């Protein structure tokens with residue numbers, strides 16, 4: 001079932017509590033306690049797109065979600081990229097993010113995309129300021145359709161697709177006190193970087209294209 005609500009604390013939290021079957025979905029006009037990755041708050045004013053859906057577990061779930069979003073948005077957006085592991089980037093700025101939460105028997109996928117909302121964080125952007133207008137219900141339908149198809153891809157195909165869209169690969173990247181060159185994405189979803197002539201696998205670090 002697809003629920004559409006005016007206001008909710010967090011679509012991810014609501015669905016984790018009240019979902020009844022796979023693919024149950026909720027779209028909110030705004031959230032009062034939107035959650036981002038690493039315990040951050042996700043600013044969720046009117047005008048943004050706040051979606052959660054229930055999925056079976058998949059070890060590459062954020063990657064399947066990312067490529068499914070790209071398949072929907074790429075025809076309307078120039079300069080659109082994914083940034084390993086969960087960010088959607090438009091013209092070098094953050095357009096949206098993905099928060100997948102694993103509950104053991106199932107996962108909740110949360111997607112936040114800046115459509116027309118005012119921007120809360122530095123270095124973020126929205127569709128409207130790039131003169132892009134996309135209908136939220138068409139986006140929702142098209143995303144769910146693409147997500148079903150992409151869930152059937154092999155791990156190799158998922159990673160190949162994601163790598164094609166990723167803005168880090170081939171570039172110098174910075175994380176914690178270190179830096180290196182992003183080489184590839186491994187089949188377990190880790191980012192392979194070369195640093196001090198050694199290859200390392202990064203799993204959940206915040207990785208940036210610029211030194212912070």
Ligand code: BTN
Pocket residue numbers: 009010011012013031033034035036037038040042049050051052086087096097098099109110111112113
């Ligand atoms: C990130 O930190 O980049 C991920 C942001 C994910 C935000 C979305 S909005 C819909 C869903 N409900 C939440 O509380 N968070 C996710």
